[in-house]
Amino acid sequence: xxxxxxxxxxxxxxxxxxxxxxxxxxxxxxxxxxxxxxxxxxxxxxxxxxxxxxxxxxxxxxxxxxxxxxxxxxxxxxxxxxxxxxxxxxxxxxxxxxxxxxxxxxxxxxxxxxxxxxxxxxxxxxxxxxxxxxxxxxxxxxxxxxxxxxxxxxxxxxxxxxxxxxxxxxxxxxxxxxxxxxxxxxxxxxxxxxxxxxxxxxxxxxxxxxxxxxxxxxxxxxxxxxxxxxxxxxxxxxxxxxxxxxxxxxxxxxxxxxxxxxxxxxxxxxxxxxxxxxxxxxxxxxxxxxxxxxxxxxxxxxxxxxxxxxxxxxxxxxxxxxxxxxxxxxxxxxxxxxxxxxxxxxxxxxxxxxxxxxxxxxxxxxxxxxxxxxxxxxxxxxxxxxxxxxxxxxxxxxxxxxxxxx
Numbered sequence: 001x002x003x004x005x006x007x008x009x010x011x012x013x014x015x016x017x018x019x020x021x022x023x024x025x026x027x028x029x030x031x032x033x034x035x036x037x038x039x040x041x042x043x044x045x046x047x048x049x050x051x052x053x054x055x056x057x058x059x060x061x062x063x064x065x066x067x068x069x070x071x072x073x074x075x076x077x078x079x080x081x082x083x084x085x086x087x088x089x090x091x092x093x094x095x096x097x098x099x100x101x102x103x104x105x106x107x108x109x110x111x112x113x114x115x116x117x118x119x120x121x122x123x124x125x126x127x128x129x130x131x132x133x134x135x136x137x138x139x140x141x142x143x144x145x146x147x148x149x150x151x152x153x154x155x156x157x158x159x160x161x162x163x164x165x166x167x168x169x170x171x172x173x174x175x176x177x178x179x180x181x182x183x184x185x186x187x188x189x190x191x192x193x194x195x196x197x198x199x200x201x202x203x204x205x206x207x208x209x210x211x212x213x214x215x216x217x218x219x220x221x222x223x224x225x226x227x228x229x230x231x232x233x234x235x236x237x238x239x240x241x242x243x244x245x246x247x248x249x250x251x252x253x254x255x256x257x258x259x260x261x262x263x264x265x266x267x268x269x270x271x272x273x274x275x276x277x278x279x280x281x282x283x284x285x286x287x288x289x290x291x292x293x294x295x296x297x298x299x300x301x302x303x304x305x306x307x308x309x310x311x312x313x314x315x316x317x318x319x320x321x322x323x324x325x326x327x328x329x330x331x332x333x334x335x336x337x338x339x340x341x342x343x344x345x346x347x348x349x350x351x352x353x354x355x356x357x358x359x360x361x362x363x364x365x366x367x368x369x370x371x372x373x374x375x376x377x378x379x380x381x382x383x384x385x386x387x388x389x390x391x392x393x394x395x396x397x398x399x400x401x402x403x404x405x406x
Contacts (some may be wrong), residue, residue: 013049016041018393020049021058025391029062029075051178058082058102079101083390084141086187087383088128088151089376092270092286097131098379099139104204104387108139109379119154119170119179123132129184149187152194152378153177154222157241158215161273163191169222169257169265190209192383193220194378195224195244199375200388201381202333203228214370215329217244217320217377219339221288222257223265227327245269249318267315270338277308289337296345314348317353324358333372341371 023038024030026334032050036043038069060079062281064072079085080101089096097106110131114124128151132169133345136143155167163178192200199216214228223245245265246258254272265270270292277295298305334350336341343350351368358366 014393015339016045017049017052020046021053021393022391023060024050024053024059024148025078027078028059029065031073031075033064033073034041035076039225053100056082071232078255080105083147084139085147085244085383085386086132086135086383087197087379088148088149088331089378090124090151090153090199091194092154095127095131096376096379097135098376098383099130099135099141100380100383101232104380106382107141109136109162110134110138117170120169121172121175121177124183125177125180126267130153132175132185132187135261141202143187147390148190149185150190150197150382150385151177151191152197152382154194157191159194161190161193165191166394168200188386190386190389193224193226194382195219196226197385198335198371198373198377199226199228199376199381200384202335202371204381204384205373211257213329214333215320215323215327216335217323217339218277219268219270219316219334219336221269222272223319225268225323226392227329229332229360243318244323247319249315263318264315268312268319268342273308273338274311276307276398289341292338292341299345299359308347309342309346312342313349314353316342316346317350317355318357320350320354321363324362328362329366332366332368333371335373335375335377337375340370340375374376 019039019041020035023035027038029033029237031044032043034198035041035050039046040166050059054061059076062075062077065075075278076255080103082102084102084107085100087098087100095112095113096108099112101107108285112127112131131344132149136146153165154170155165155172158164158174160165162176165172166174178191181189195216196227198218201225202214202216216226216228218226225244246256246260248260248264249264249267250262254266255261256263256266257271258265267276270288274288274291274295295305296309299309303337323329324333334340334347347370355363356366373380
């Protein structure tokens with residue numbers, strides 16, 4: 001929750017609105033009286049805010065809570081059809097676009113395959129534009145009802161007058177992704193690193209809530225991480241540690257896709273694991289996930305596969321141990337399609353390696369577990385970016401012509 005700052009009466013009303021809407025959103029259905037207790041605002045202030053939210057159609061009355069003899073309290077809920085948000089995941093092997101209503105229920109999705117060895121910017125932009133059009137058509141939603149689009153991207157996002165994406169492993173150097181997408185869509189756009197959007201998803205799903213600090217690691221073909229610092233409310237602050245996969249774990253080690261040697265990604269990324277196993281076939285558009293699953297299944301009967309996975313668990317534990325030593329998280333959440341595959345078999349070995357490669361008293365206060373949202377966490381987390389803006393009182397963005405100046 002944001003710190004309260006005294007300003008004009010209008011500022012105070014906006015702040016009260018954001019406080020009430022946030023509390024209602026994460027506690028729904030809830031009564032006005034319970035909102036007053038949760039926010040510290042008077043019942044009269046809450047009632048004034050709720051009246052406006054009802055008039056605007058954001059909030060609905062959803063029956064009554066059980067009464068033990070007194071007057072039943074009216075319960076308030078969010079109107080799912082007031083507006084919609086879209087999440088986009090630019091992944092290694094596919095682009096996924098998901099449409100959600102205001103309660104973050106999925107309404108439509110579209111998916112386009114990518115060659116893991118090729119990530120041409122023009123192709124990515126075309127697929128995102130096609131996906132946006134497809135989910136709106138499939139969901140029967142007018143673009144004017146969309147609050148915004150969150151896009152999880154690979155690499156570092158440079159937020160400025162023009163959003164630039166630096167994705168070295170993709171061969172992207174200062175790609176003006178927002179400007180390129182503006183040729184195809186007028187929808188409001190937000191960009192973040194995909195590891196950070198997955199961290200945002202886990203925060204919303206309550207996997208990291210309640211702890212002071214959590215770390216979320218994203219493992220696919222590439223490797224990334226985000227750090228979550230939670231405050232006392234349902235909202236939190238996320239600081240990105242997106243390039244964790246390019247920290248060195250072996251001096252003069254295996255060559256990484258980024259051009260350096262010995263990076264963590266060169267040992268625990270899906271492509272690197274398959275290379276170490278000696279897979280002769282280069283991953284095709286959709287085969288990388290299948291090949292890793294087959295390698296994991298083969299470990300029961302193949303000493304070579306078992307040895308590769310044992311080493312993978314060791315390296316991953318080393319990387320997680322470094323996160324524990326540096327940031328002292330109370331929870332480490334392993335996600336990403338490859339992370340979930342590996343963790344289903346290797347989680348005890350990963351924990352053991354992390355224990356041996358971190359300070360004892362820091363490890364003792366950290367749990368290591370698998371993410372709860374599955375491989376689609378990035379799109380969900382990306383969609384919460386515009387939702388966060390909405391809950392915090394940002395004015396509804398005006399839809400612009402795709403080719404109109406910025």
